[in-house]
Amino acid sequence: MxxxxxxxxxxxxxxxxxxxxxxxxxxxxxxxxxxxxxxxxxxxxxxxxxxxxxxxxxxxxxxxxxxxxxxxxxxxxxxxxxxxxxxxxxxxxEAVHRDLIVRLFSEPEIYALGPFSAGMGDACEEDDKPARKLTRKDGRPAAPGAKGRLAASTRVMLAALLSFADHCGVATGVGEARLRAMTGLNALSLKHQVRRLISLGFIRAHVPGVSSGIFVGAKVPTIYYLNLDHPQLCAARGACGLVVHVAQGPGKFDRLATGIPSTGALKALGPAALEMLYHKLAGHTSRLLSAVWAESDETHSEVTAAVAADIANDLGDLWVGSSAKDKGYYWAEMQENFHAAACEWADSLHRRLLRWKVWQGYRPQLVRLIPAPDRKDGLTITSLVVYPAPRSAVTCLVVWDKYDGRVDHYGREDDLDLALRCGAGLLTKA
Missing domain, CATH: 1.10.10.10 (Winged helix-like DNA-binding domain superfamily/Winged helix DNA-binding domain)
Known part of the structure; x- marks a missing residue:
């Protein structure tokens, strides 16, 4: 499209x-x-x-x-x-999700219903719904007979994001200006539609872009995690599988500290930049884990080298401290340590997946990590979206990676407890 x-x-x-x-x-x-x-x-x-x-x-x-x-x-x-x-x-x-994009523009029976909506199981259920308002906020008459269908502007926004998303639904590299040009929305309407898609569960979460000079060059665009297995988009069988890995492990700050040993330098980046850095690290780890899980030494070696080059392009000479160059300093070893942190994370996750016998014999083409929001209970949760979905009746696993741990099996992601999905970063409650 x-x-x-x-x-x-x-x-x-x-x-x-x-x-x-x-x-x-x-x-x-x-x-x-x-x-x-x-x-x-x-x-x-x-x-x-x-x-x-x-x-x-x-x-x-x-x-x-x-x-x-x-x-x-x-x-x-x-x-x-x-x-x-x-x-x-x-x-x-040549969009990866061309069929989904076409469906957004040609299929009227897509409803504005999400995991937090009442009556999710029946899109046409009319009982107990509040009376429809006669006028809109701008004073114009409300659209008669819309019956809760996903609005045109919301579909346009979702389609624009889908055109940049990979097979696991992660959209990167698209800035706000490009989205405005693609959708015809102004800046305020664009933000409203993002919030709308988040509240309906079409966007799992997003990491706001960074433009404070932390990364060399220019603004780092927002990262969007789309839910390709949303019930209003997909058939009974989802396109992707899911592993929710729960463990007592290093938190975001601790893992980033592996790449930036100086605590002062790390704190100086600020929360927005730290969050973006962590998701950047997760992105590079995803690519390494995809290669490790494929168990091809030749491919793994090539991908490791490619990831090192990508990290160099992403980070360059990381500027820390004040935005004024005469008051800050560069840390030249950032790229090498950041790459080492990604390799360690990928290897650790792969070993743990093998330990818990996750989908034995399965070889994903792509793995994307979705880090969970910060927690106060000492648990670290990382969700792994894998493509394609395993050929199994069980396409969703929750691995409680502890001494007395276990693996919970589910047919698909929708069967997970809503609170766990929110805690794992698979949904964002508005």
């Missing part, structure tokens, strides 16, 4: 545009009416009418009035030559 970033149109118009492109044979090959599109996409006629006019204003649709019938002239739209050329030039796209 291709996002038309250069177009000056809003989120609703972008949703309609993508929906029309997804149903090219239905809508773009002939003229269409607002009422017909609204009915098929389960949108309000007002949204479709205003979005279609916005697309016509930028030359992507052509508006026509048919006066050859009895009564008022009928407003119809058809694709312009500009839109046909753009679709032809764009092609099909």
């Amino acid at each position: 291709v996002f038309f970033e250069d177009l000056k149109i809003g989120a609703d118009a972008r949703f309609l545009l993508q929906a029309l492109v997804c149903r090219e044979s239905t809508f773009l090959s002939t003229s269409f009416k607002v009422k017909t599109v609204a009915k098929q996409l389960c949108l309000t006629e007002r949204l479709v009418r205003e979005a279609a006019q916005e697309l016509a204003d930028v030359g992507l649709l052509v508006s026509r009035r048919r006066a050859d019938q009895v009564g008022r002239p009928v407003q119809e739209y058809e694709s312009s030559q500009l839109l046909c050329d753009l679709v032809t030039q764009a092609g099909q796209g």
Whole structure:
């Protein structure tokens, strides 16, 4: 799926545009009416009418009035030559989650329901729901008949993040400016949609970007952890497996201290930079663990070298202390120690997985670590999302890695206790 970033149109118009492109044979090959599109996409006629006019204003649709019938002239739209050329030039796209993105724009039965929603088990359950408000916050009439479906602007935002996500749902390298260009949302609306997706469980968690000069070069973009196995997105069998590893182990500060021996230098970075550093470390560890779990010495060696190069690019000469260079200092051994910390973490996790006989014989193509939020009980929780899902009736494990520990087996992640999912960083309760 291709996002038309250069177009000056809003989120609703972008949703309609993508929906029309997804149903090219239905809508773009002939003229269409607002009422017909609204009915098929389960949108309000007002949204479709205003979005279609916005697309016509930028030359992507052509508006026509048919006066050859009895009564008022009928407003119809058809694709312009500009839109046909753009679709032809764009092609099909190579996004990892293209099928999910297409579904967001073509499947109306996706509801604004998440793990914290009442009636999660039945998206169409209407009992005990509060009465729908007659007006929206801006004073406009509320959309009639929406029936709790995921809003157009929310879908556009989720689709934009999915276009950057890997097979395990981790989206990196996309800044706020790029997301605004892809979605047509302003900065305030963008933040609102992120919070909305978090509250519904489509985004597990996110680590805000850092722009304080901690990393050499420029701003470090936000990291988003998406839930690809959300019930409103996936089929009965999820695309990924999950291991929740619970142990008495080093906390975030202790693990980072392996990479930055100076306690003073570590504290000087500040909480936002420390959190981003820890998730960066988890990202590099994920890549190493993927190679270790595959048990190929040649591949492991190549990946280890590649991770070392990536760490060098990520960190460069880490600046610590004051942002003014005449008051701070560099720590030249940061890259080597950071790489050693990632290798130790990956090896430790792999040994523990073998000890607890986690999915014996299974070889994941990709592993991504999701570190849990800080805890006060001394436990360290790290969730491992693996792709593809193991060929087993049990695709979710909780490993209580203690002296008297155990392994709990679940069919899928949804079967986990909600409190454990929140504590493990798999969900963020708004």
